[in-house]
Amino acid sequence: MYLISVTKSLQALGVHDIDTDYNNYKHHTDSYALRYNYERNFQNDFPEHLLDDFETNLVRQMAEFDPVKEIRGAKSLLETFRARQISFCFATGALPKPAMLKLEQCDLWYDPSILATSKTHESREGFVQDAIERAKAFYQKDQFDQIISVGDGVWDLKTAQNLSLDFVGIGKRNQKKLIEHGAKKKHCFDDLLAFKESLF
Template sequence: MKDTLYIFDIDGTLTDSVPMYLISVTKAMQALGIVDIDTDYNNYKHHTDSYALRYNYERNFNKSVPKDLLDKFEDNLISAMNDFDPVKEISGAKELIDRFRGDNIPFCFATGALPKPALQKLNQCDIWCDERLLATSKTHESREGFVKDAIERAKSFYDKTDFVNIVSLGDGLWDLKTAQNLSLDFVGIGDKNKRKLIDNGATQCYPNLVEFIKELF
């Protein structure tokens, strides 16, 4: 396993945070004066914070997003999240990350969220994260973009030129499609989208990370 890199999505894969976070995204945009918001987030071209902001800003104001607005949006997200109770982990998430660290198994994080909200969710669940292993939509609007960024970050962090195998873990159809587009192995987590994942080619799906730990170790 030490020659395999595991890439973790965060929302819905490591943290039980999807409903809260979607509400926070909407509130964070409203705080910027964006009133006409398309909340059908599942049907977005990119399931990322940076795309959500650009798409809704442009459709409201018919102009490009100011350069500093993404930072303001990120801070607004933190404020909106603080109105909710701390999120809880997906069962087994902390244990799995701790075991990977203890066994020197390479892993990294790739999330459509922005860095501050991503770190807050992980911290609330006491899940270890080094920011050098965290790739987000702050720099890449597309999921393929920040997953590739995560791989490069892992190569640098673990001082490797390449990995024999790369496994992406996620809960959404977009996670699966990204893995397929990049020719990565995929493991589905959670039951909510299990049927969709299997129908679209996923061969490994687990209800939570406890069951994945049993299979892996």
């Protein structure tokens, strides 16, 4: 659903020769998808103002589909973190408006102050580091004793490895691939409820 929205949003901006093999992109982010496809179509530098148009159009395209569904246990996990005053933040390759729409569709609590997106960083390492800095400011911490990156894709694992972060894999679909690429089996869970139960 989301990748179809990305493709349609690119087309709405006049980009028609689109590389839809999104999983093999250098960066798995909305902002990179726009710049990469724009520049390969027009052989011109990407104009920054198009990012806002792309972001707005993405939300419009998403409205054509059913709302996204919460990953089992997400709401419960966040509520537990908040109740126990455990610091957390959000890092996503999406742009802010689509990311917030998905959080709202799942009825998940968030604060824009701890939402890091590809609006400011094309690379996953960039916005994950941004998320950490945002969390330090939001929770008024100089540093964290441990930082755990939670994700469902191999690119999430590689980002955590590149930044020397602990990693937790979520979901059955990519579990085997995650373990093959270095994730610890005991740190891979079918959903966020199982992850929560391992913690508390």
